[in-house]
Amino acid sequence: MPDNVRSQVVTQGVQRSPNRAMLRAVGFQDQDFTKPIVGIANGYSTITPCNMGINVLAQRAEAAVKNASAMPQMFGTITISDGISMGTEGMKYSLVSRDVIADSIETACNGQSMDGVLAIGGCDKNMPGAMIAMARMNIPAIFVYGGTIKPGHHNGRDLTVVSAFEAVGQYSAGKIDENELMEVERKACPGAGSCGGMYTANTMSSAFEAMGMSLPYSSTMAAEDAEKADSAEKSALVLVEAIRKQLLPRQILTRKAFENAISVIMAIGGSTNAVLHLLAIAHSAGVELILDDFETIRAKVPVLCDLKPSGRYVATDLHRAGGIPQVMKMLLVHDLIHGDALTITGQTIAEILADVPEEPAKDQDVIRPWDNPMYAQGHLAILRGNLATEGAVAKITGVKKPQITGPARVFESEEACLDAILAGQIQAGDVIVVRYEGPKGGPGMREMLAPTSALIGAGLGDAVGLITDGRFSGGTYGMVVGHVAPEAAVGGTIGLVQEGDTITIDAPARLLQLNVSDEELERRRANWQPPKSRYTKGVLAKYAKLVSSSSVGAVTDLGLG
């Protein structure tokens, strides 16, 4: 072991005798005080299917660390469930939980002078939370994904939780009866694992595999399959080796790693949340990454995978088709990822992909052949215009023509918007505005899955635009533009829109425009009053004070020093 492992500050010397006394109580013996201490940040929780299978993985990792002559120390990290809090006031804690997780991992690992950390997470924010902490602390680290849920089955269809959200819209539009709604509800989530399409959790796990911070193939494994626990054990061994070699996250989380992740996210049709989270992780890693980098890469990278929400397949299908390594090999062959980027295994991406075929297998259509992609260019476009001078993120899949100019239908909250959709008050051609849901305004950028799914369920996904200063779920698709910045709560133009103004969303032109004259906008701006903060105490109040714009990742530690 290198003699600079930092746990020696608590294990060596006469004056550390009391520290050792405490460590003895948690299992250390005489010969253990020279071993590195490896934190296991265990996201186990029974509050969501995403995290309920994680303890088994944590225990396998713990045993493997011990067998590799290091000392594991397990601690818990919190999670909330986006799926369960969705559409409620509770969802405001979702993005907040990313920073709580990051801060808690940093607190435990730095407080106890740990030499490395293996973090295991399931629901969406567990992934970026862990990676922000790893990048911040820059001690050897590996991420273990809890695994994806398997699909539910109903009448020959594969279901995910998003099927249940869409069924609400179908029911309200009179397309299905209550019995069918209940059948979908009962069958959508058949066991442990994170939401099964290429939604946010699977997007972020894939991004981390692409960045070299998780083991190859591990990001698309099913939570309940034995290979998932095997990969947790292997990850622990790889981490102990990384501690021996002092291979640090910032040697892996380079600009090239971020570019690789963005390419992969485009190729798999991933979640808009990836934009927010990668910006935040880059901030922690000290890597320069801006919104326009996503646009540059999008223009070059095709969407190769036919995955939900707008496509047909789920993450376990992608896994069977060759997983992220198969997608990365295709991108490598076409010069769209950097093969010389390093991974936590010590190998480069090109070395890892050496034996992967250049084209996907012919007997599957989850990963399309290079010359027949789902979309010729990536699906996450950065829009700008007078409505989003700092930028906005559009997801352009599943719509025939990603352009609309229509009357604004303005809602001051997600709930008000959903009520209007379910009451049939939204017409084809409308452009919905959901505002005061931004990082500060919500606070916490709720995900709007209920309204966007209700539009899909009602058959309006193609015909209605929706813009918000909040976020979207990975399960969202349609003519949707989120992360509109500056947000309404800080005086952004989105707060000046009036019912009936016309708005243009033009994804090919990358434009988000309020068709109102500059003079009129200035008049409205002069009369605008900042809203009273809804929270004056506790974590939401602290968050609203500290959080930055979504255009820079909604981080809470910008410009502090």
Ligand SMILES: CC(C)(O)[C@@H](O)C(=O)O
């Ligand atoms: C509930 C979902 C689908 O998991 C959502 O939180 C996402 O962002 O993907």
Ligand SMILES: [Mg+2]
């Ligand atoms: Mg989510």
